[in-house]
Amino acid sequence: MKVIRKIAIFSLFAILLVSCREDDPIKIENVAELDSETVSYDNTGQFLTIKSGENWSISFYYDDGVSQWCSATQTFGSGDAAVGLNYAKNSKQEERSVTITIYFGEDIIERKLTQGAAPEPKPEVPEYSSDPFQTSWPELATLSDKDSMMFVSHYTTVNNKSVRNYSMMYDLKNKYAHWIAYPLSADYTVKNVKRTDAWEYDPKIPKDCQPTLYKGWGVNGYDRGHQLPSADRLNTYNSNAATFYFTNMTAQNSNLNQGVWMKLEDMIRDRMLPRCDTIYVVTGAVHETEDDKNTAYIKGNYGELTAIPKAYYKVLLKFTKPNSYSAIGFWYDNKSYGNVEPNANHAQTVDEIEKRAGYDFFTNLPKDVQDKIEAEFKPTEWLK
Numbered sequence: 001m002k003v004i005r006k007i008a009i010f011s012l013f014a015i016l017l018v019s020c021r022e023d024d025p026i027k028i029e030n031v032a033e034l035d036s037e038t039v040s041y042d043n044t045g046q047f048l049t050i051k052s053g054e055n056w057s058i059s060f061y062y063d064d065g066v067s068q069w070c071s072a073t074q075t076f077g078s079g080d081a082a083v084g085l086n087y088a089k090n091s092k093q094e095e096r097s098v099t100i101t102i103y104f105g106e107d108i109i110e111r112k113l114t115q116g117a118a119p120e121p122k123p124e125v126p127e128y129s130s131d132p133f134q135t136s137w138p139e140l141a142t143l144s145d146k147d148s149m150m151f152v153s154h155y156t157t158v159n160n161k162s163v164r165n166y167s168m169m170y171d172l173k174n175k176y177a178h179w180i181a182y183p184l185s186a187d188y189t190v191k192n193v194k195r196t197d198a199w200e201y202d203p204k205i206p207k208d209c210q211p212t213l214y215k216g217w218g219v220n221g222y223d224r225g226h227q228l229p230s231a232d233r234l235n236t237y238n239s240n241a242a243t244f245y246f247t248n249m250t251a252q253n254s255n256l257n258q259g260v261w262m263k264l265e266d267m268i269r270d271r272m273l274p275r276c277d278t279i280y281v282v283t284g285a286v287h288e289t290e291d292d293k294n295t296a297y298i299k300g301n302y303g304e305l306t307a308i309p310k311a312y313y314k315v316l317l318k319f320t321k322p323n324s325y326s327a328i329g330f331w332y333d334n335k336s337y338g339n340v341e342p343n344a345n346h347a348q349t350v351d352e353i354e355k356r357a358g359y360d361f362f363t364n365l366p367k368d369v370q371d372k373i374e375a376e377f378k379p380t381e382w383l384k
Contacts (some may be wrong), residue, residue, distance in 0.1 A: 001185075006177075006239055010062055017299045019296075029051075030054075030056075030104040030109060031049070033111070034049075034051050038114045039075060039115050040116050042089050042090075043237075044088065044241060045196060045198055045241050047085065048083040049082055049083045050080060050081045050082075050083060050102065051080050054079075055077070055104070056077060057107070058072050058075045058101070060098050061098065062097075062099075069088045069098070069115075070087040070100075073197060076383050082194065085197050085243070086200065087115065088360065090115045090116065092117065093117050093118055097112055098112070099111070099112050137363050138181075138365055139281065139317065140167060140363060141179055141181060141362075141363065143358040148172050150169075150173075151170075153165075153167050153168075154166055156176045156233075157236060165239055165242055166228050166248075168181070168260070170247055174295070176287065176307055177227055177250075178286070179283065180282070182260060182281055185277065185279075186273075187236065189233075189236065190242060192235050193228050195296045197243050197244060200245060201248070202245035204246050210304075211247065212302030213246045217298050217299070217300070219251075219299075221254055222252065222298065223313055225250050225256075228251075229269075231242070231265070233295070239353075252312070255336030256334060258310075258339060259339065260332065260340050260341070261332060268343055272316070277320055279316055279319075281314060281316055283312070285309035286309060286311050286312075287307035287310060295308075309334050311329075311331060311332065311334055312334060313327065313329060313334045315328070315329040315330075315362075316328050316382070317361075318382075325373050327351060328381075330342065330346050330347055344380065344383065347373060347383070348377075349377045350362070
């Protein structure tokens, strides 16, 4: 009997010894956390942080069992991930919930997300000219009165206040924005979130007037070029997600988009902005020029025809306290410029770009200030 007991004790010790070997795999505890489990009615996205050492998948169950208002940028994967959750604004005066289930083999984690009820609707401002806030924004250009053109403004939240994100003059026929105007300041560019890649239709523009661009254009040599850069709106998830609306995209030459155009965007944000209080930017594109009135088109994901811009421009208005303004413009044809930096040869007066683009910029400035700064040409002041 003592022999049997000794054998049993020895066997148990051997099992414990083997199970504690250093080369045995250590199981990683699965984690799935939401940035926030309760969001406001107008919050349209956040991240689901997953930490795991195995494969996982995601499914959704809605409290009403019908509506599908929440989606994920990916529904399966492996290992650690920051999964973007996109959801529509809640238009109903009652909150709604979705249960998000994450499967890790036999392990399951559930997270419940609740979106608040919408407030009672307020009457919309009927016209641009009657909005006392929009009529004071320095970055706005003249509006087109053509039936095929639509003026739209998007808003965001900065320091718990509702502020403008960007405005656009959108071409419903040719399916791109002629110009997008926006302010740049430290409040907008502070890096609180990562790039969302929340590709989606613009909720303020009819869907059939937008290209569908969940994927690229399907033609080599063209990018989905942002007019308002994603990196200029990293203050909140919603601010950044709005830069991925299809209306903010154009068919931009890949080498231009990833070359001198990107360098100009970086220069404005990283070098020009820290030397002043605010930069007001208008980024625009033209699908026909004085020398070439023909329009070329490219197809979206579902075959929608969208005009290919022939050129792009940026006009910049710099404000420095207490009351100093200056302006400059940059013009690029939609082609490759090679590995070059933005330079004085690319710069023009704002007056010159107005003639080429067909719009009057910075119209909310006092007339004497506008005339003076738009005629000035001081590229070294901007490019130093």
